[in-house]
Amino acid sequence: MKSAPNPTPRHARRLSVDDYVAGVLVGDRAVLARAITLVESNSRLHEAQAQEVLNRLLPHTGKAKRIGITGVPGVGKSTFIETFGCYLVDGGCRLAVLTIDPSSARSGGSILGDKTRMEKLCVSPNAFIRPSPSGDNLGGVARRTRETMLLCEAAGFDTILVESVGVGQSEITLHAMVDFFLLLLLPGAGDELQGIKKGIIEMADLVLINKADGDNRMRAEHARADQDAALHYLQPATPGWKTEVALVSGLTGEGVPEVWERIGKFYAALEPKGFIAKRRQQQALEWLGDLIHDELRRQFDHDPRVTAKLPELKDQLLRGEITVVRAAKVLLAAHGATDGAENPERKMTL
Ligand SMILES: Nc1nc2c(ncn2[C@@H]2O[C@H](COP(=O)(O)OP(=O)(O)OP(=O)(O)O)[C@@H](O)[C@H]2O)c(=O)[nH]1
Ligand SMILES: [Mg+2]
Numbered sequence: 596m597k598s599a600p601n602p603t604p605r606h607a608r609r610l611s612v613d614d615y616v617a618g619v620l621v622g623d624r625a626v627l628a629r630a631i632t633l634v635e636s637n638s639r640l641h642e643a644q645a646q647e648v649l650n651r652l653l654p655h656t657g658k659a660k661r662i663g664i665t666g667v668p669g670v671g672k673s674t675f676i677e678t679f680g681c682y683l684v685d686g687g688c689r690l691a692v693l694t695i696d697p698s699s700a701r702s703g704g705s706i707l708g709d710k711t712r713m714e715k716l717c718v719s720p721n722a723f724i725r726p727s728p729s730g731d732n733l734g735g736v737a738r739r740t741r742e743t744m745l746l747c748e749a750a751g752f753d754t755i756l757v758e759s760v761g762v763g764q765s766e767i768t769l770h771a772m773v774d775f776f777l778l779l780l781l782p783g784a785g786d787e788l789q790g791i792k793k794g795i796i797e798m799a800d801l802v803l804i805n806k807a808d809g810d811n812r813m814r815a816e817h818a819r820a821d822q823d824a825a826l827h828y829l830q831p832a833t834p835g836w837k838t839e840v841a842l843v844s845g846l847t848g849e850g851v852p853e854v855w856e857r858i859g860k861f862y863a864a865l866e867p868k869g870f871i872a873k874r875r876q877q878q879a880l881e882w883l884g885d886l887i888h889d890e891l892r893r894q895f896d897h898d899p900r901v902t903a904k905l906p907e908l909k910d911q912l913l914r915g916e917i918t919v920v921r922a923a924k925v926l927l928a929a930h931g932a933t934d935g936a937e938n939p940e941r942k943m944t945l
Contacts, residue, residue, distance in 0.1 A: 615648045622751045634742045635728045652749040659748045663769040665759040666779030671805045673712035675845030680716040688754045691747035696727035696760045734889045737768045779805045782815035807842035900929045
């Protein structure tokens with residue numbers, strides 16, 4: 596093939612691991628996009644190749660600022676990312692924008708919506724926007740987003756914005772992969788804040804009352820005062836860092852430079868102390884645990900020795916003939932996992 600007079604266009608040619616690695620490292624966007632597609636593939640063959648590529652790129656990762664953004668639907672995340680993103684790119688940043696959306700196969704409308712809300716950012720040569728990978732489980736979606744983040748870092752993007760759409764547990768998953776966690780709230784506390792899940796405010800390194808423009812300004816001021824008061828009673832999300840509440844408007848851009856300034860202070864305060872590196876190490880260990888648990892669970896759920904026994908055990912359980920703990924032990928023993936204490940099935944038949 597190499598000697599063919601008319602080589603097939605690059606997008607049609609199969610790439611080797613070397614091609615992927617070299618292309619990503621020189622920041623070739625087409626190769627980066629294909630490397631992400633490789634990472635997103637469910638095929639075992641692709642997975643092996645993707646892992647080889649990622650392993651080779653690993654020494655070139657980790658240099659970006661990893662920033663998470665979340666907020667209820669309609670709070671203005673896309674509009675904010677457009678304005679904030681353009682501000683960063685104009686200031687010389689190379690920015691990648693990724694999404695965690697477990698509800699994915701994100702509706703075409705939503706992607707189209709983002710395309711119109713991120714019009715300028717979409718065409719900027721220094722910004723790279725990748726919609727959420729599809730997938731029905733959050734673990735799988737998150738894994739692909741994490742790996743995409745690594746690829747973007749290796750391709751030279753120095754700032755990664757990861758947006759969570761706020762569905763299910765996606766904010767918690769997002770928090771486990773970023774350095775800095777940004778929460779967008781609507782002006783006007785009370786009812787509107789109810790949409791925010793419990794525990795999310797506690798994770799925020801910066802709370803932004805968004806849409807603080809026009810008639811909303813006064814309500815936004817009040818919301819800021821309320822949030823400020825509420826934060827007094829919470830442990831800091833990041834030890835050694837004070838979570839502030841600020842006003843912003845993604846629409847007008849007011850308050851946007853201050854957000855970047857605040858993020859800069861976060862890194863300046865915590866990076867020299869090794870805090871960011873430590874947080875990332877902890878995240879990697881947690882992710883390792885999650886991956887192992889997910890895989891063990893998958894193997895268990897698909898084990899024919901388990902599925903053969905399951906209907907009868909469920910019936911016994913529902914008829915009150917067996918305890919839940921014993922039923923679980925029987926199934927785990929069928930899978931070959933014992934706690935070493937006893938063989939519950941043998942005991943049962945005695
Ligand atoms: N007044 C005002 N309106 C805004 C602002 N930001 C966004 N909006 C409006 O709020 C609506 C939702 O904005 P989006 O940016 O799509 O919000 P989102 O959080 O991305 O929404 P989802 O993608 O559905 O979760 C749109 O009609 C925007 O025009 C702002 O700063 N001020
Ligand atoms: Mg949006």
